[in-house]
Amino acid sequence: MHMVAMAAGFVLILMGLYGALTHTNILRMIVGFTLANTGVHVVLVAVGYMPGRTAPILDGAVPVDEAAARIIDPVPQALVLTAIVIGLGITALMLAYAYRLFRTRRSLDIADFTELKW
Amino acid sequence: MTSRFTLRNAAVLVLLALLGVAFWTLGAGYTPDAELNRTAAYYAENTAAETGAQNIVTAIIVTYRGLDTLGEVTVLFLTAAIVALVLGQSKAPRGTSGSGFLPSGELLATGTRMLLPIILLFGAYVAVNGHLTPGGGFQGGAILASGMLLLLLADPGRRFRHRIISGVEGLSGLSYVIIGVLGVALAGGFLDNRILPLGQFGEILSAGAIPLIYTLIGLKVGAEFSSILESLEETEDS
Numbered sequence: 163m164h165m166v167a168m169a170a171g172f173v174l175i176l177m178g179l180y181g182a183l184t185h186t187n188i189l190r191m192i193v194g195f196t197l198a199n200t201g202v203h204v205v206l207v208a209v210g211y212m213p214g215r216t217a218p219i220l221d222g223a224v225p226v227d228e229a230a231a232r233i234i235d236p237v238p239q240a241l242v243l244t245a246i247v248i249g250l251g252i253t254a255l256m257l258a259y260a261y262r263l264f265r266t267r268r269s270l271d272i273a274d275f276t277e278l279k280w
Numbered sequence: 281m282t283s284r285f286t287l288r289n290a291a292v293l294v295l296l297a298l299l300g301v302a303f304w305t306l307g308a309g310y311t312p313d314a315e316l317n318r319t320a321a322y323y324a325e326n327t328a329a330e331t332g333a334q335n336i337v338t339a340i341i342v343t344y345r346g347l348d349t350l351g352e353v354t355v356l357f358l359t360a361a362i363v364a365l366v367l368g369q370s371k372a373p374r375g376t377s378g379s380g381f382l383p384s385g386e387l388l389a390t391g392t393r394m395l396l397p398i399i400l401l402f403g404a405y406v407a408v409n410g411h412l413t414p415g416g417g418f419q420g421g422a423i424l425a426s427g428m429l430l431l432l433l434a435d436p437g438r439r440f441r442h443r444i445i446s447g448v449e450g451l452s453g454l455s456y457v458i459i460g461v462l463g464v465a466l467a468g469g470f471l472d473n474r475i476l477p478l479g480q481f482g483e484i485l486s487a488g489a490i491p492l493i494y495t496l497i498g499l500k501v502g503a504e505f506s507s508i509l510e511s512l513e514e515t516e517d518s
Contacts, residue, residue: 164312165307165310168307168310169307172300172303172304172306172307175299175303176296176299176300176303179296179299180292180293180296183292183295183296184288184289184292209310211312212312212313212314212316213312217414218323218324218335218336218337219334219335219336219413219414220327220328220334220335220336221334221412221482226328226481229324229325229327229328229336230315230316230321230324230325231315233316233324233336235313235316235317235320236320236323236324236336236337236340237319237320237323237340239337240337240340240341240345243337243341243416243418244341244348244349244352246418247352247355247356247418247501248352248355248356250505251355251356251358251359252359254359254360254363254508254512255359255362255363255366257512258362258363258366258367258511258512259366261366261367261512261515262366262367
């Protein structure tokens with residue numbers, strides 16, 4: 163089961179990179195980056211999964227003294243929670259800069275921005 | 281022109297194929313651990329006694345790695361500030377932005393009035409129960425901001441009061457840092473949650489300062505997301 167989640171994450175990363183590299187519209191590139199970002203999150207959570215165990219919450223299903231044998235790894239989940247929030251910040255920044263580019267140049271096509279091209 | 285583009289696509293495909301092979305070997309050689317590594321085992325065995333929180337992820341984020349979370353909230357604040365700065369130059373005159381939209385319609389307006397209190401209540405519930413259930417301040421703050429997004433969708437010309445949003449954000453951030461410093465003075469270190477009694481394990485008012493800190497994080501994250509949404513909404517072309 164964890165291999166399915168991990169494979170889905172890897173496929174999402176590849177799809178996102180493909181979209182970001184082949185499209186010339188900046189908004190589509192941002193969508194591609196967001197997809198790849200989601201894929202990284204899925205892979206990280208899948209790495210923390212352990213077969214036959216349950217979520218790291220010490221409720222009725224997980225007695226406190228057996229916790230180490232019953233729960234999955236909580237550290238990747240905490241990492242991904244952080245990564246999701248930072249990913250949202252990055253997406254907001256990309257959208258804001260894309261808007262500024264559109265305001266100044268009236269275009270969202272990356273082929274129209276040639277200053278840094280060699 | 282077309283041949284150049286197909287060449288570029290071929291290069292992209294080759295690159296992605298190489299990455300796919302790398303991922304494949306990573307995935308094929310991966311076997312899940314049979315037992316927790318030492319860090320995770322420490323958290324599993326000591327979270328209940330040391331922090332009193334049921335949700336171990338919350339205990340890690342708010343207490344064990346609390347300083348990192350303070351940094352994360354700071355990054356989010358910087359993002360909101362930069363978005364406001366970047367978009368601020370193209371801000372529409374008051375009352376004109378959104379006037380180009382058609383009215384959102386009776387259904388959305390009435391539905392917003394009905395749903396908004398429930399969404400805000402759910403956001404507060406998720407933030408306050410972060411130490412007991414899956415959820416917490418970041419998730420609760422995102423839900424609060426989704427309520428604000430619904431308001432903006434129902435009435436594109438609506439403006440929130442900047443002073444309220446920035447006041448909530450500043451006050452909650454300041455209280456977060458003050459609680460952290462209190463941890464140095466009264467308990468074991470910065471952001472130690474034992475400045476308040478740990479209470480009965482599993483109760484809503486337990487786990488020391490964790491519910492308080494996560495509520496403050498929820499308010500701060502909700503205010504920051506709302507300010508990002510508002511900056512994006514207030515631009516001239518919207």
